[in-house]
Amino acid sequence: MQKVQRFGSAMFVPVLLFAFAGIVVGLSTLFKNEQLMGSLARQDTFWYQFWYILEEGGWTVFRQMPLLFAVGIPIALAKKAQARACLEALTTYLTFNYFVSAILTVWGGFFGVDMTQEAGGTSGLAEIAGIKTLDTNIIGAILISSIVVYIHNRYFDKKLPDFLGIFQGSSFVVIISFAIMLPVALATAWIWPMVQGGIASLQSFLVASGAFGVWVYTFLERILIPTGLHHFIYTPFVFGPAVVEGGIVTYWAQHLSEFSASSEPLKELFPQGGFALHGNSKIFGILGIALAIYVTAKKEKKKIVAGLLIPITLTAVIAGITEPIEFTFLFISPLLFFVHSLLAATMATLMYAAGVVGNMGGGLIEILTLNWIPLFHQHGSTYVFQILIGLSFTVIYFFVFKFLILKLDIATPGREKDQQQETKFYSKKDYKAKKESEKEVSAAQEMAETDQAVLCIEALGGKENIAEVTNCATRLRVSVYDESKVEPDSTFKSFGVHGVVRNGKALQIIIGLSVPQVRERVEKLLNQP
Numbered sequence: 001m002q003k004v005q006r007f008g009s010a011m012f013v014p015v016l017l018f019a020f021a022g023i024v025v026g027l028s029t030l031f032k033n034e035q036l037m038g039s040l041a042r043q044d045t046f047w048y049q050f051w052y053i054l055e056e057g058g059w060t061v062f063r064q065m066p067l068l069f070a071v072g073i074p075i076a077l078a079k080k081a082q083a084r085a086c087l088e089a090l091t092t093y094l095t096f097n098y099f100v101s102a103i104l105t106v107w108g109g110f111f112g113v114d115m116t117q118e119a120g121g122t123s124g125l126a127e128i129a130g131i132k133t134l135d136t137n138i139i140g141a142i143l144i145s146s147i148v149v150y151i152h153n154r155y156f157d158k159k160l161p162d163f164l165g166i167f168q169g170s171s172f173v174v175i176i177s178f179a180i181m182l183p184v185a186l187a188t189a190w191i192w193p194m195v196q197g198g199i200a201s202l203q204s205f206l207v208a209s210g211a212f213g214v215w216v217y218t219f220l221e222r223i224l225i226p227t228g229l230h231h232f233i234y235t236p237f238v239f240g241p242a243v244v245e246g247g248i249v250t251y252w253a254q255h256l257s258e259f260s261a262s263s264e265p266l267k268e269l270f271p272q273g274g275f276a277l278h279g280n281s282k283i284f285g286i287l288g289i290a291l292a293i294y295v296t297a298k299k300e301k302k303k304i305v306a307g308l309l310i311p312i313t314l315t316a317v318i319a320g321i322t323e324p325i326e327f328t329f330l331f332i333s334p335l336l337f338f339v340h341s342l343l344a345a346t347m348a349t350l351m352y353a354a355g356v357v358g359n360m361g362g363g364l365i366e367i368l369t370l371n372w373i374p375l376f377h378q379h380g381s382t383y384v385f386q387i388l389i390g391l392s393f394t395v396i397y398f399f400v401f402k403f404l405i406l407k408l409d410i411a412t413p414g415r416e417k418d419q420q421q422e423t424k425f426y427s428k429k430d431y432k433a434k435k436e437s438e439k440e441v442s443a444a445q446e447m448a449e450t451d452q453a454v455l456c457i458e459a460l461g462g463k464e465n466i467a468e469v470t471n472c473a474t475r476l477r478v479s480v481y482d483e484s485k486v487e488p489d490s491t492f493k494s495f496g497v498h499g500v501v502r503n504g505k506a507l508q509i510i511i512g513l514s515v516p517q518v519r520e521r522v523e524k525l526l527n528q529p
Contacts, residue, residue, distance in 0.1 A: 014072035017061050022249065022359075024058030026369035027051075029256045033374060062250045065239065066128055066141040067093070073145035076470045079153045084170045089148040092177040096144050097133040099185035104134065111189045120245075124196045134192050137241050147184070151176050214274040214352045219345035221278045223338065225326065234278070238361055243272040252276075252359040252370065260374050266357050266382055273357030279320055280351060281344030282363055284390035286316040286325055288397025289340065293329065295398075296405045297414025305414035312498075320363030323474045327499035327510045333410045339400060347393040354385040453521035455495040456509060461485030463526055467505075471519040475501075476509040483507075 028051045034041040041048050061068065070093040074085035101115075108115045117123035119132055126135035134140075152173050160168050167175060217237065224230040236242035244251045252273065259269055266273065290313040297305040312324035330337045358371040372383055405412055460466055460480055468479040480486060482505075489500045492509060501508035511518055 014065070014068040017068065021058050021061035022253065022366060023369050025055055025253045026256070026374065028055030028058060030369070030374045033257065033260055062253060065138055065250070069138045069141040070145045073142060074149050074152065077146070077149045079468065081156060084156070085149060085152045088152055088170050088173045088177065089145040091174055092148045092181060093141060093144045094129055094131070095178055096181045096185055097128050097131045099181055100188055101131050101133045103185055103189045112193050113189070124193060134188060136188065136192055137246070138239055140188070144184070147180065148173065148177050211349045211353050214277065215345045215349040217275050218278045218348040219341050222281065222341035222344045234361065237275045243275055248273060248276045249359055256370070256374055260378060263378055265355050266379050267355045270357050273359070274352040276359050276361050277348040277351055277356065278344065279360040279362050279367060280347055280390055282320045282322050283317050283367070284394045285340065285344055285347065285397050286313060286322060288394040289329070289401055290325065291398045292401035292405060293412045293414070296402055296412060301414040308413055316363065318363050318365060320361070320366060321474060323510055324498045324512060329412055330499065332412055333408070336401065336404060336410065339404065343393060343397055343400065347389065351386050351389050354389060355382045356386045451521060452495060452511070453518050453525060456518065456522060457525060459487040459491045466526060469519060469522055469526070471515045474510060474512050474515055476511055476515050476519055476522070478507045478509060480505050480507065
């Protein structure tokens, strides 16, 4: 489970780049739309040309996703020399694709692949860094990069005889990888065309499953968040080829102009878009949850609870980052999180039944720029239904959560059983004051204690108790040697951590969007003598 969680977090490294790129493409598409912008958006105008250039830059991430995943995986999984591991992974991934291309050029008929076809479409081929090869998309990139990371972690420090010293380090890793890539490429040329046929069948099945498929997908995407395995649910759909070539994100962006110009129902134009509606729970559902927590808080603590809820609710609604508020009630009552997942799946299913599809996995910014603004003039009635359903579920969320909190006497923020317990996330300043009351520290130590990385290391039992560190979008993932040395959750919360997921020696420290910087500081401190 620990290794699977680390692998899931590694996949999220390149995904962090997608939000900005998606906004750029969405805005560019919007401002190039002649139906909205009038004559200003004609192709011969400077306005159109400017946004065309900007859009091409935004497409970088989506057009080169396999390369980004190949380079991004080592950042999270390599245990040493991550920069060199990225170079090794990129080199090996390109080698793999050259092998596949050459094998199919020579023996394409034997493997049932016609290399004379144009890349793209239903050919099963793709252009990757100028190489015409099988379209393994991000799955191939993840596989090859993972193999390289394994070799890197095991052999990067291998000492060779002095006369072979030039082949040490990254060279040795690439040499081993080169030898392994030939049989891997042969296996890919034989297996992947069959996989592509299976994916085509899966796509047909999922589209045919309609509302039921949307419900199951959305429920799993939410309920698996605490385990960190939700990446494995949405990644093949949103960024991979599970239901449409190139993934929903890429396909939606590529056809946004076409959808904007058509008056046909969106559900008929792109039924696969039902598998990217999970972001609606981040907007409408989280709002209802926050209101229920606020209303059920004790009267004397409502202001404190409001100060806690407002920023983390806005983070979820606007940016689509839900961990801070979800983990606020997850550890207090897993039942509430289960109910949240049920309601999120039901809301997405009803929206799909009402004709709502699109790229709606993020927050309000993504839904506005990639859906509502560019398409409202043709599909406004669909989005009105979506908003009405969403607001209805805000009310449902509110009353369901309020009922459960009161009926089961759940100690959500502001309802703590201990009357002396303060309703807040303790600041670093509070933590430092507590430490100073126990012993005198130097000015340098005081500065260090304000660093969340230092506090995390201390709470995890010290440097000697930490075996491995990585991260995903909002969580620091840590392996420890002795879990009994790890401080209780209250210690972590005292310096701003939103929560801790414990699974034996594997822990997930919920920090927020600053987690990449925290991880860098933690690794730097761990490497200091």
